[in-house]
Amino acid sequence: MKKCINEMKLSFLAVGENEAFARACVSSFLSQLDPFVSELAEVKTAVSEAVTNCIVHGYRGRSGGVVSLQMRLYSDRRVYIKIRDKGCGIVDIEQAMQPLFTTAPEEERAGLGFSVMESFTDRLRVRSSPGKGTSLVMEKTLKERTADESLENGISDKSGRKSRTGTSVR
Numbered sequence: 073m074k075k076c077i078n079e080m081k082l083s084f085l086a087v088g089e090n091e092a093f094a095r096a097c098v099s100s101f102l103s104q105l106d107p108f109v110s111e112l113a114e115v116k117t118a119v120s121e122a123v124t125n126c127i128v129h130g131y132r133g134r135s136g137g138v139v140s141l142q143m144r145l146y147s148d149r150r151v152y153i154k155i156r157d158k159g160c161g162i163v164d165i166e167q168a169m170q171p172l173f174t175t176a177p178e179e180e181r182a183g184l185g186f187s188v189m190e191s192f193t194d195r196l197r198v199r200s201s202p203g204k205g206t207s208l209v210m211e212k213t214l215k216e217r218t219a220d221e222s223l224e225n226g227i228s229d230k231s232g233r234k235s236r237t238g239t240s241v242r
């Protein structure tokens with residue numbers, strides 16, 4: 073089992089403005105692993121989809137709901153993200169995860185949120201209790217940087233030296 077090298081936990085109100093806030097926090101926290109731009113975009117999009125689901129489905133018609141976001145980084149570049157709400161929950165998870173399934177077609181939802189999360193991460197697990205809420209874990213292992221790429225981006229080489237010549241990805 074690889075070592076957890078960093079962890080963060082965050083709670084915020086389930087309001088639309090916090091989707092962008094969650095994306096920004098995840099992006100900032102992940103930048104220490106010096107991800108490729110495409111990986112960062114994928115993680116941010118997957119997080120957006122999950123947080124949006126908590127807001128629009130989990131706490132539908134309710135105010136004051138809270139979304140929790142936990143993130144862990146591992147020494148083998150694995151990223152663990154848990155997003156949880158204490159909203160209405162999902163009765164049939166398998167059905168909810170089917171591409172194009174949505175309970176909100178009148179809002180022009182496409183039913184593709186879970187498909188996006190699945191395709192942009194390596195692993196997606198969903199647990200839910202109707203009336204109690206939903207908890208979702210996504211995991212993704214970031215690609216290794218070559219020594220040259222890492223040095224260009226200011227990441228320590230194996231001897232622990234740091235050289236900041238490039239700009240980090242946001």
Ligand SMILES: Nc1ncnc2c1ncn2[C@@H]1O[C@H](COP(=O)(O)OP(=O)(O)OP(=O)(O)O)[C@@H](O)[C@H]1O
Pocket residue numbers: 121125126129130131157159160161162168169173174175176180181182183184185186187206
């Ligand atoms: N946190 C949640 N709480 C309650 N129900 C949820 C939650 N997340 C998803 N669901 C249910 O699962 C369905 C499918 O979710 P998914 O994100 O795939 O599609 P969508 O949100 O309906 O549409 P899109 O994400 O494309 O806008 C939702 O329509 C909703 O019924």
Ligand SMILES: [Mg+2]
Pocket residue numbers: 121124125184185186
């Ligand atoms: Mg969705």
